Amino acid sequence: MSKTAKVIELDQVVVRFSGDSGDGMQLTGTLFSNLSAILGNEISTFPDYPAEIRAPQGTLGGVSGFQVHLGSQKINTPGDKADVLVAMNPAALKVNVKAIKPGGVILFDENTFDDAGLKKAGFTTDNPFEELGLQNVQLLGAPLTDLTKLSLEDSGFDNKTIVRSKNMFALGLACWLFNRPIDKAQHFLETKFAKKPAILRANLKVLIDGFNYGSNTHAAVSTYHIGKSEIDKGRYTSINGNKATAFGLIAAAEKAGLQLFLGSYPITPATDIMHELAARKDLGVRVVQSEDEIAGICTAIGASFAGNLAATSTSGPGLALKSEAIGLAVTAELPLVIVDVQRGGPSTGLPTKTEQADLLQALYGRNGECPLVVLAAGTPDDCFDYAYMAAKIAVEHVTPVILLTDGFIANGTSLWKLPKLSKYPAIVVPRPTQDAGSWKAYMRDPEKLNRYWVAPGTPGYAHRLGGLEKDFITGAISTDPKNHQKMVDIRQAKIDKIADYIPELEVYGDTSADTLIIGWGGTYGHLRSAVDKLNETGNKTALAHFNYIMPLPKNTRDILSKYKKIVVCELNNGQFASYLRSQFPEISILKFNKVQGQPFEIHEIVEHITSL
Amino acid sequence: MSTQTYTAQDFKSDQYVRWCPGCGDFAILNSIYKAMAELGVDPSQTAVISGIGCSSRLTYYMNTYGFHTIHGRAAAVATGVKCANPDLTVWQFTGDGDCLAIGGNHFIHAVRRNIDINIVLHNNEIYGLTKGQYSPTSKKGLVTKSSPFGTIERPFRPAELTFGARGTFFARTIDVDTKVSPEVMMAAAKHKGTSVVEVLQNCVIFNDGAHKEISSKEARAEKTILLEHGKPMIFGKENEKGLVLDGFNLKVVTLGENGITEKDILVHNATTEDNTLHLKLANMTGPDMPVAMGVIRNVETNTYNDELVQQIESVQEKSNIKTFDDLLKSLDSWEI
Numbered sequence: 033m034s035k036t037a038k039v040i041e042l043d044q045v046v047v048r049f050s051g052d053s054g055d056g057m058q059l060t061g062t063l064f065s066n067l068s069a070i071l072g073n074e075i076s077t078f079p080d081y082p083a084e085i086r087a088p089q090g091t092l093g094g095v096s097g098f099q100v101h102l103g104s105q106k107i108n109t110p111g112d113k114a115d116v117l118v119a120m121n122p123a124a125l126k127v128n129v130k131a132i133k134p135g136g137v138i139l140f141d142e143n144t145f146d147d148a149g150l151k152k153a154g155f156t157t158d159n160p161f162e163e164l165g166l167q168n169v170q171l172l173g174a175p176l177t178d179l180t181k182l183s184l185e186d187s188g189f190d191n192k193t194i195v196r197s198k199n200m201f202a203l204g205l206a207c208w209l210f211n212r213p214i215d216k217a218q219h220f221l222e223t224k225f226a227k228k229p230a231i232l233r234a235n236l237k238v239l240i241d242g243f244n245y246g247s248n249t250h251a252a253v254s255t256y257h258i259g260k261s262e263i264d265k266g267r268y269t270s271i272n273g274n275k276a277t278a279f280g281l282i283a284a285a286e287k288a289g290l291q292l293f294l295g296s297y298p299i300t301p302a303t304d305i306m307h308e309l310a311a312r313k314d315l316g317v318r319v320v321q322s323e324d325e326i327a328g329i330c331t332a333i334g335a336s337f338a339g340n341l342a343a344t345s346t347s348g349p350g351l352a353l354k355s356e357a358i359g360l361a362v363t364a365e366l367p368l369v370i371v372d373v374q375r376g377g378p379s380t381g382l383p384t385k386t387e388q389a390d391l392l393q394a395l396y397g398r399n400g401e402c403p404l405v406v407l408a409a410g411t412p413d414d415c416f417d418y419a420y421m422a423a424k425i426a427v428e429h430v431t432p433v434i435l436l437t438d439g440f441i442a443n444g445t446s447l448w449k450l451p452k453l454s455k456y457p458a459i460v461v462p463r464p465t466q467d468a469g470s471w472k473a474y475m476r477d478p479e480k481l482n483r484y485w486v487a488p489g490t491p492g493y494a495h496r497l498g499g500l501e502k503d504f505i506t507g508a509i510s511t512d513p514k515n516h517q518k519m520v521d522i523r524q525a526k527i528d529k530i531a532d533y534i535p536e537l538e539v540y541g542d543t544s545a546d547t548l549i550i551g552w553g554g555t556y557g558h559l560r561s562a563v564d565k566l567n568e569t570g571n572k573t574a575l576a577h578f579n580y581i582m583p584l585p586k587n588t589r590d591i592l593s594k595y596k597k598i599v600v601c602e603l604n605n606g607q608f609a610s611y612l613r614s615q616f617p618e619i620s621i622l623k624f625n626k627v628q629g630q631p632f633e634i635h636e637i638v639e640h641i642t643s644l
Numbered sequence: 645m646s647t648q649t650y651t652a653q654d655f656k657s658d659q660y661v662r663w664c665p666g667c668g669d670f671a672i673l674n675s676i677y678k679a680m681a682e683l684g685v686d687p688s689q690t691a692v693i694s695g696i697g698c699s700s701r702l703t704y705y706m707n708t709y710g711f712h713t714i715h716g717r718a719a720a721v722a723t724g725v726k727c728a729n730p731d732l733t734v735w736q737f738t739g740d741g742d743c744l745a746i747g748g749n750h751f752i753h754a755v756r757r758n759i760d761i762n763i764v765l766h767n768n769e770i771y772g773l774t775k776g777q778y779s780p781t782s783k784k785g786l787v788t789k790s791s792p793f794g795t796i797e798r799p800f801r802p803a804e805l806t807f808g809a810r811g812t813f814f815a816r817t818i819d820v821d822t823k824v825s826p827e828v829m830m831a832a833a834k835h836k837g838t839s840v841v842e843v844l845q846n847c848v849i850f851n852d853g854a855h856k857e858i859s860s861k862e863a864r865a866e867k868t869i870l871l872e873h874g875k876p877m878i879f880g881k882e883n884e885k886g887l888v889l890d891g892f893n894l895k896v897v898t899l900g901e902n903g904i905t906e907k908d909i910l911v912h913n914a915t916t917e918d919n920t921l922h923l924k925l926a927n928m929t930g931p932d933m934p935v936a937m938g939v940i941r942n943v944e945t946n947t948y949n950d951e952l953v954q955q956i957e958s959v960q961e962k963s964n965i966k967t968f969d970d971l972l973k974s975l976d977s978w979e980i
Contacts, residue, residue: 266980267980269975282971312971314960320727322720450975489689494708499696509704
């Protein structure tokens with residue numbers, strides 16, 4: 033019965049796995065993307081899951097998705113729409129109906145598309161595909177639940193456990209459809225279930241049966257192959273933004289010769305940073321899971337005072353709670369990295385969805401004149417670089433630094449070439465140049481304007497810091513009006529000065545264009561792809577993407593003044609646009625915004641720019 | 645511990661002390677200088693952390709490393725300091741508002757973790773720096789600017805809160821007792837784990853006489869009892885009174901009356917794990933019972949900071965990951 037299906041060569045494909053939040057779609061998607069990466073594909077992934085851990089089974093609210101974009105060329109985003117949708121139930125089909133490309137394949141579990149399943153998902157007819165108006169799609173139905181039960185009928189597992197393995201059957205089918213050898217998946221499963229050999233055996237059996245089912249029944253007319261990508265030779269892994277952020281902090285601490293401390297309180301979608309660091313006791317990382325967000329930053333401030341490279345990780349609501357303490361770190365002038373993994377707001381908002389609406393909070397959300405450094409990472413893998421740079425700036429300039437990432441890049445993965453720490457810039461801890469007798473707590477480096485960092489335990493340098501305004505030199509409490517002005521001015525000047533130590537802004541795309549797209553942070557992939565597409569279609573466009581927000585790169589004004597039309601694209605109501613306008617009032621700035629808890633889609637940007 | 649000896653002078657900073665004339669904090673500050681000098685810990689190895697309030701200004705008057713932080717958060721900052729560098733001796737100076745109102749959460753969690761810091765709680769039962777509002781320890785009915793008809797709130801008893809959070813050390817003293825205060829502060833510093841010292845403090849401006857029933861020398865002899873580990877619970881001007889158990893409750897008896905001798909009097913055991921009697925002792929109030937002073941509870945158990953370090957060391961012993969590069973090598977990775 034075995035036949036060879038026709039193999040179609042593709043240079044890229046988008047696959048979306050979708051099912052109940054208990055169906056194991058995140059694992060399935062991760063395995064599929066990892067084994068594609070091993071085969072030499074570029075990858076970009078995006079998990080899209082509900083806030084409820086287990087919403088009622090089969091309902092629209094409980095649908096959890098994981099999108100994977102594979103390519104033989106540079107992949108910047110997880111893709112707008114899916115070439116292949118794996119739908120484990122009717123709800124998953126309904127939720128994702130707009131996410132399927134015309135002509136796409138829908139692989140679905142026939143067993144869940146029964147009357148009860150259709151009703152739960154709110155279908156009123158027995159043909160959901162027709163009801164949704166899906167015409168130009170290729171349907172690939174298989175009784176995944178029944179086949180999984182058959183596969184494991186001799187396993188001795190109870191029905192519930194057996195049915196839970198059906199995601200592996202779907203993965204096996206997907207592996208067959210995309211010519212992914214399953215022995216690679218086997219390796220990942222062995223790591224994942226190392227401590228549960230029975231579950232491992234069951235998963236492997238279902239996986240292999242799923243693959244063979246596709247192969248034997250010739251389930252689809254054709255299968256697909258995506259060639260190896262032509263990226264830099266080297267050793268790669270796949271990494272999500274939260275893990276990359278944690279690694280960046282670890283690398284910076286090692287480079288600076290400092291012990292790393294994290295004070296943090298669990299909050300979606302930032303908690304994985306704490307998980308990663310808590311696991312790194314082998315590298316001496318000290319993690320305190322604090323009693324609340326405020327204690328998270330306050331323990332970190334204490335650790336910084338005591339000489340550690342200290343960080344706290346949070347998301348928007350947590351950043352709000354930390355505001356007063358950030359002010360303390362600003363005025364006490366202590367190194368501190370504050371990671372804000374942005375999510376939909378305001379208030380509790382959309383905890384599992386992405387947004388860029390904390391920018392103004394990061395820049396200005398404190399009492400008093402309270403300047404600090406704001407950086408924003410652009411992709412899952414460059415969270416490593418910007419976490420490293422956040423730590424470097426915090427330590428060398430003795431200041432708090434807010435690193436903005438977001439739910440999209442924090443949970444999304446990309447391919448990451450393993451870095452060589454030796455190639456990263458040194459991190460030099462600014463110790464006093466004066467001897468103990470003549471040193472005062474607020475003496476400054478004449479170039480960088482930072483005060484020096486001396487930890488308790490250092491003989492002779494005992495000093496007091498605090499939140500009250502302090503004397504310009506000694507640090508003793510001062511309420512003198514002129515002194516306050518001087519202190520306010522120098523705290524700002526210290527931050528402004530950092531512009532001398534960060535890279536200049538680069539322009540991507542057609543630099544001779546009239547139109548400049550501006551973006552910042554986690555929209556990088558989408559904006560870059562949009563600019564590529566615009567230029568391919570003759571719409572000359574350039575892209576200036578910001579990772580350094582406060583201070584801005586020194587050449588920002590020069591670049592902005594070169595373009596006739598400037599459009600700031602961001603996932604908020606125009607916060608970066610407002611900020612740029614306040615900095616460069618003479619430059620006219622347009623904006624394009626989306627606040628739906630979802631990343632941009634490339635076509636949205638392309639369509640908007642061409643409509644101008 | 646260093647062999648060098650220190651005097652109170654070594655712990656005084658060059659800053660002018662700015663409390664109101666007659667404030668109980670002056671006496672507390674002197675007791676602290678005395679305790680720190682006798683402890684003999686180098687000022688450079690000492691970190692003094694405070695929040696906001698009259699008591700929290702104390703940081704500026706110490707010639708140690710110090711951090712005057714934000715309202716209520718000193719326990720969290722001190723926790724970070726101790727975890728980052730467990731070799732430091734870490735003190736927290738705080739008041740009843742700072743520690744038990746805005747900082748209540750950090751206080752109970754520091755105590756629960758048993759992080760090795762010494763918390764000195766200046767309890768004047770009032771907000772001083774904001775000019776006279778009732779605090780979480782103000783007696784019910786107290787008339788203040790924010791309770792012009794008397795507060796209707798039930799006050800916290802700091803000892804009870806400490807025990808509720810599974811505290812391992814609690815001592816009480818009164819600002820004017822310059823003999824017992826340094827002693828209990830030293831005991832607090834020597835105790836491994838979170839030590840709470842409640843200092844009954846007089847606010848001469850907004851709550852003058854809050855502790856007047858027990859503040860004079862005579863009243864202290866009659867109406868307080870100094871608890872000392874291993875010694876009988878005896879008090880009174882002539883040491884004529886003592887405490888015994890009567891069923892589940894404590895009772896005051898007079899030696900020599902009804903055949904009572906010293907052998908019948910309870911002996912204080914501060915180190916017993918069970919805190920039932922400690923709580924009973926700490927909760928005693930006048931007029932029928934004496935107010936307990938001294939070290940009421942002093943139990944040794946593992947500290948958070950020790951366990952943190954031990955866990956790191958034991959993981960490091962077994963792990964092959966010694967550097968960031970080792971970590972990278974441990975990842976699932978592939979050549980392209």
